[in-house]
Amino acid sequence: MLLLGTASCILGCLKKKADSEDADELAGLSEAKTKSLPPSTGEKIRKFKHGFRPLGRNKHGKPHMTHKNIIQGTTIETSFISLEMAEGRRKKLMELMKKNGNSTCAECGKKNPDWGSYNIGVFICTSCAGFHRNLGSHISKTKSILLDNWDADQLSMMEEIGNVKAKAKYEMHIPMCYRRPCVTDPDVLKEQFIRAKYEREEFMHVDKQIYTTGFMEVYLWKRGKEDGRFQQRKFVLSESDGTLKYFVKDSHKEPKAKIEISKLNMTFCPKKVGNPNGAQLTYVKDGSTRNIFIYSSSGSAIVDWYMAIRSIKLNKLLIAYPGTSELELSQFLTRDFLKEGWMFKTGPRSSDGYKWRWFTLDDRKLMYLEDPLDPYPKGEVFLGYHADGFAVKKGVPPGMKEQGFGFTLRTKDRIFLFGVQKDEDRTEWMKVLQSVIDRPLTPQDNSMAANLVRKRSTIRQFIY
């Protein structure tokens, strides 16, 4: 609105200037005031009397308006008209934006998008407009609704197409396993969705969806368990044997690891890995969560691989739950972590001091690690249902030392004391933990709890 206000102010000034100069010119010249003028000017004035306007003189006979100025004046007048028309088109765009389907970004669903792609005919948010520009103007031509001027043809494209029609065309065959990005998703998911849609046209031509074929081989950079160095490894996904394997060397016949796809999760975590295409694989190995950190130099390679995992998982679920719809099952393909971050945590004894740990909340599992990229967490806490004694409370019990902004988590077996550096962080952690323990357990949750209980019998993974 502020920008619109500024635009109307500029318009007002231009109009005023154009009006005053125009009035000056039309007022004509009085003979008395022309006597002192040089003969050449007098010649022009005589012509003016017979219907010609003198160039370069105002009504006082002074050369205030030069030929150049008149041309500029005309430009201002023209600019005014075109700006006024542009403002009209902008208003029309703003109205179109309120229409059903256009009020959210065509790509990520963000509310009130303020950019448009006028050849595709979609309303998009600023961040998605950046990804559209990365496609090149031969694929998408973007403009800001507030800052740029739109011509009549561009406006009519937006009017004729719009988000609903464009979606029907470009997302006609989007497979159920494909994860549509939302506004909070990492850039790699948003950009690859946009590239898949308009550059590769994957959702218009089913044969281009390589991730639905049930087999994929890709080279990814994998963080070493011991040395923490990223090295390139061959990863092979196979739906027929239901596994993901990775090989240290191409020549190796035996994989370094073989993971059941139905037990595998993948989530993007670019910040933690330090790469825009960074991701984390997790699966339970011998009763403990194993983390594998990977990235690819190619955004499309890692996103295709992610979708391939989702496609295989969906097909397995469809076999396991024949009466359930694809849409319902598609909610259970991969999980993002509910929250991650650093917190202080005490041991189980009142004499134990606080330790600074990295926490990852993965559904009902709260894991803590010394380093966010550790291959195994130091401990894992299962979060049950509040009716079974699980609770989150602000502060710490009387007689216990509080570190920073403290709060207490009570599980069936013990209490955990946590501390964070900001009150807002405490509120956020408490809110998300509470939401988990307010949710009744599913049969899958119970089996996860059983796994973690078994873990506690081993010394290394003892929760402390």
Ligand SMILES: [Zn+2]
């Ligand atoms: Zn967007």
